[in-house]
Amino acid sequence: MFFSSIHADYTKMGYPAAIVRALDFLKHTDLKALSGGRHAIEGDMMYANVDDVETKLFETTKPESHKNYVDIQFMVSGEENMGFFVDHGRVQPIESYPERDCYFYPNESVDEGTIYCPEGYYTVFFPSDIHRPLLAVNDKPISIRKVVVKVHVSLLGE
Numbered sequence: 001m002f003f004s005s006i007h008a009d010y011t012k013m014g015y016p017a018a019i020v021r022a023l024d025f026l027k028h029t030d031l032k033a034l035s036g037g038r039h040a041i042e043g044d045m046m047y048a049n050v051d052d053v054e055t056k057l058f059e060t061t062k063p064e065s066h067k068n069y070v071d072i073q074f075m076v077s078g079e080e081n082m083g084f085f086v087d088h089g090r091v092q093p094i095e096s097y098p099e100r101d102c103y104f105y106p107n108e109s110v111d112e113g114t115i116y117c118p119e120g121y122y123t124v125f126f127p128s129d130i131h132r133p134l135l136a137v138n139d140k141p142i143s144i145r146k147v148v149v150k151v152h153v154s155l156l157g158e
Contacts, residue, residue: 001084001131002124003115006074018155019124022046022072026122031076031147045152052145055080055136062095063105063112063132066125069150073133074122078144082123083132085112091130105130127153 002019004010010023025041025048039048055078065087073082095104115123116137125131136142 001126001129002122003117004122006120006122015124016156017158018046018151019070019072022149022151023122025149026072026074026147031074032145034147041149042155045155047150049148049150050145051148052143053134054143055134055141057136057139057141058083058132059107061132061134062107063091063130065093065103065105065127065130066101066150067098067103067127068101069152070127070156071125071131072122072149072151073117073125073131074147074149075117075119076145076147077119078142078146079116079118079137080133080144080146081135081137082115082117083112083135084115084123084125085130087128087130 002015006023006027011020022041031050034050036050036052039050041047063083091105093103094106117123
């Protein structure tokens with residue numbers, strides 16, 4: 001997992017080339033003007049989901065993971081907290097949607113940390129990172145706009 005500001009020089013952080021390309025998209029695209037929904041960047045291998053959503057109370061969320069895609073979650077407007085923990089195999093999914101590459105875990109997680117994500121910050125979650133997005137800051141749900149760039153794991157070896 002990586003966490004940083006889009007204004008930091010991510011080209012010097014040793015990220016895989018595909019992650020740098022995804023961050024270039026986030027940095028150089030007018031994300032406030034982009035319509036909601038899915039936008040191809042590199043076909044099905046890399047695409048962006050533009051989401052206008054509400055943050056939620058912790059108890060109404062479930063941790064999730066993905067096996068085939070890396071998530072780069074970027075806060076366009078608003079703020080959220082995100083939970084995270086490493087998949088050590090101690091927690092098994094309670095819901096599986098392989099056609100959507102999405103696996104949900106029980107709300108009782110193990111060793112879960114939290115990241116505060118304000119506007120202009122991103123978090124990169126790899127398949128080994130179980131994460132819980134959309135957590136309301138100070139238990140006050142708000143409307144946010146975020147973009148999640150999905151990068152197929154096969155691109156990481158470039």
